[in-house]
Amino acid sequence: MIDVSFTEQQLAILKQLEQPVDAEQLRHLFSLPTLNETELLQVLEAANALYRAGQPVISDSQYDLYIAMLQDIDASHPYLHQVEPEVLAEAKTVELPQRMLSTEKAYSLAEIEKWIKRILKAAEEINVDKKDIQIRVTPKLDGYAAYDDGTTLYTRGDGFRGQDISRAFERGLQVADHGERGLGPGEIVIKKSYFDKVLSEFFENSRNIQAAIIAEKKVDKNVQQAIDDGACVFYPFALLTNHTDHYSAVIENFDAIVEQMWQAVDFDIDGVILETTNEAIKQHMGATRRNHRWQIAFKVNEESAEVEVLNVIAQTSRTGRISPVAELVPTKLSGATISRVTVHHYNMVKTKRIGPGAVVQLVRSGLVIPKIEQVIKPAEPQLPENCPSCQSHLLWEGDHLICPNKSDCPAQTENTLIHFFKTLGNNDGFGPKVIEKLTQYGVKHIHDIYALTTRRLMSFGFGEKTSQNLIDQLQASREIAVEDWRFLSAFGVSRLGGGNCEKLLQHHDLLDVLSLSVDEMVKIDGFAQVSAEAIVEGLANIKDEFIKVYELGFNISETVKLADSDTLQSPIAGAVVVFTGSMQQGSRADMEKQAKALGAKVAKSVSGKTNFLITGDKVGETKINAARDKGVEVLTEQQYLDLINGQ
Structure with a gap:
């Protein structure tokens, strides 16, 4: 999609990744219009590492395009349900004083109203009067997330652990609005007016400056001057200009409030944040592993374009679902060139008649994710008959085309193995490159990997030292303690991420979960009928493999009932x-x-x-x-x- 080149500093950072990547191979992946799940993960992790190290190689919008591609291949992929990890050269992580999460996003008033209904339901459950429910609306700063506890300034990191960047304050960084230290989460930002007037000739965008402020080495003289001039600041969320009102007034005057907040600060913003101010409701609603349920970000669709479809490409996800991706005549939209967009599912391709020659109206959700708003000119729908990974005949399952070949489909096999070791998270050896090589030699199952020997790995082309290291990593993954919910989640059952696994295991033992009925599952708070049916079916599909792996003797810590x-x-x-x-x-x-x-x-x-x-x-x-x-x-x-x- 884009042509990139790496500086020496960027190459050094890439070498520090958990799974170091080949620069030339990575350059090739960035240039491709279509990527599979493994390739997308490699691109995303490398791009995120470089950005967090202050050496971005692609724009934010391009990164979000890759995120959108991964969402459409596998919406339950673990990379999408964690706060993106930060990698700063030669830096060590430390525990954050308070967990920092991403924010759920909405792009319409209807979505905001649905969120308000969830707030009202929570209030009813804990007997909070509706007249007492206030909503606070603030600008959503487009900066560099950080946390200040009064002594240390931390990066957001993975939401649990970040890095000490107190050097930014030592360089003269001030708290916005002459605020005091220790006000918790916020963003490092630079005034738009200052950037446009003073720095735009030196930097392509303000994000480059935000990263430069916390760089470990000497600060660029222009950035240091901006710090000295008070144009670069740490803006705690607690100090943000806000509009707080009764929830009904927020809905009634929504457009005016959004406009007011959009113009409220002299900093880049990419939306507004809405949250309930009631602490009891916050406590009751809690959070997912990714977002606070009592908070939401509203973003705006502004531009659209009519674009011709060139091709519809099929991609196989880890779950066997076939995702349609429409290749488009490259079109400039909201400052980015869009050449592809994911289609929701193949029933949409079929019913809306999307194929070569079709013309679609394209928008960018929140000026980020490309989306087909409507089909202007239908064409002959382009539907695959066979799986693009294993050539098995495809079956319809609801709105989706599914590859039924669970055991021998390379896309499903490879991505299932990658998902297991990444989710398990207690060994460093089995990343995408190693898994890809193993599957090329016929290794298809998790238990097959644990049966490998040094001699067999060497026959696959691994060196003697590497082979022994991999065997040692397999042994370590069985000895190092792993939570039972994480172990269960690693098998990649649809709708059974870490949060749902933990809920189940608060009521049932690990092995007993495999035999739960739908009726038993729906009795547990948080499991609806449809989800329970999908989970029960998914558990049945992985039961044999689960038992084989479980009996290898992992050190599994039990969730408290x-x-x-x-x-x-x-x-x-x-x-x-x-x-x-x-x-x-x-x-x-x-x-x-x-x-x-x-x-x-x-x-x-x-x-x-x-x-x-x-x-x-x-x-x-x-x-x-x-x-x-x-x-x-x-x-x-x-x-x-x-x-x-x-x-």
Whole structure:
């Protein structure tokens, strides 16, 4: 799709990736109009690493195009359901004081109204009066996400761990609006007016400057001048201009409020953020592993174009679903050249008659993801008869064409293996390149990989040292503790990501989950009939393979059962606890796991329902005082340990 070249600094960063990539191969992938799931993952991880290191190789909009392609191939792909990992050259990650998540997105008032209905439903469930529900609307800054605890400035990282970039403040970076340090999450941004007047001749876009501010090496003199002039700032979300009103007034005056927020700040924004201000509702709604449920971002569709379809390409996902991708006459839209767009499913191709010669109206959702709004001129629909990966005859399943060849379809086999090791996350050896090579030699199943020997790996072309390292990694993956929900999620059952796995395992043991009926599953909060039916069928499909892998002897840690928690007689049983700061007796994740085992409910942020705030090192007084103002008991790490140990 684009022609890229790498600088020496970018090449050095690529070598630091978990699975180092060949630069020439990567350049080739960037130039291709069509990529499979494995290739997309390689491109996304490399592009994200370079961006997070302050050395971007593609634009944000181009990156989002690749994200959209992956979504249409496999909407449940783990890369899409985690905060994108950051990779900064020679930097070490540290635990964030508070979890930082991405934001759910909406592109129409109808979607916002659906979100409001979820807020109202949550309010009803906890007896909050509708008249007390306020919505806060703020500009969505298009900057570099960071977290300031008053002592350290962190990057967002993977949402749980980031990197110390306090050097930005040491270089003179100020808090916006003369604010104080320690106000939590925000964005590093630069004033639009300053960029246009002073820096536009030196930099293509402001994102390059945001990354340069936190670079480990010497700051560009023009960027340093912008910092000295107060044009570059850290803008805490807590200080943002906002419009807060009753939810009904927000809906009634939605367009005017969005326009007001869009013009409210002299910084690049890419939408507005809406969130409920009610702490009890926030606590009740909680979060997915990717987004807070009580918050949503609204983005705008502005431009459209009529574009001719050249071809409709079929791609096979890990689940066997065939995704249609329309190749287009290259067209400039909202500042980007669009040459392809994913079609929702093959029934849309069939009923809307999308094929070579069709003319479609194209929009970019939120000025990012290309989308077919309507078909202006139909044509003969282009439908595949056979799987593009294994040539098996395709079957219709609802709106989708499906490849039924679960065991021998290369696309399904390879991507299933990649998904397993990436989700398991406790070994570094089995990335896409290694898996691709193994599948070329007939390795099709997870248990087949664990049966490999050094001699057999060498016969595949791996060196002796590499082969032994891979065997060692397989042994490590069985010995290093892995949560039962993560182990189950690694098998890639549709609609059974980490969050749903954890819900199931709070009620049933790991092996028992495999035999759950639909009726038993729908009794668990969060599982609707349709989802339960799909999950039960998916579990049946992987049951034999699951048992074979499980019996290899993995070190699996068990999720605490909700029923067990109710009967525990510990000082924190039933209490809501929040951990913040750096702990000395173990990682925060370990302490949270222990608290759950003692019957506590662990939250990520303090609310009026929080009973205990457990503070480690480097916690700002602002956060501690805010908790005390809400009636929360604040304990040091040692005081907490004394409490649970009965001292």
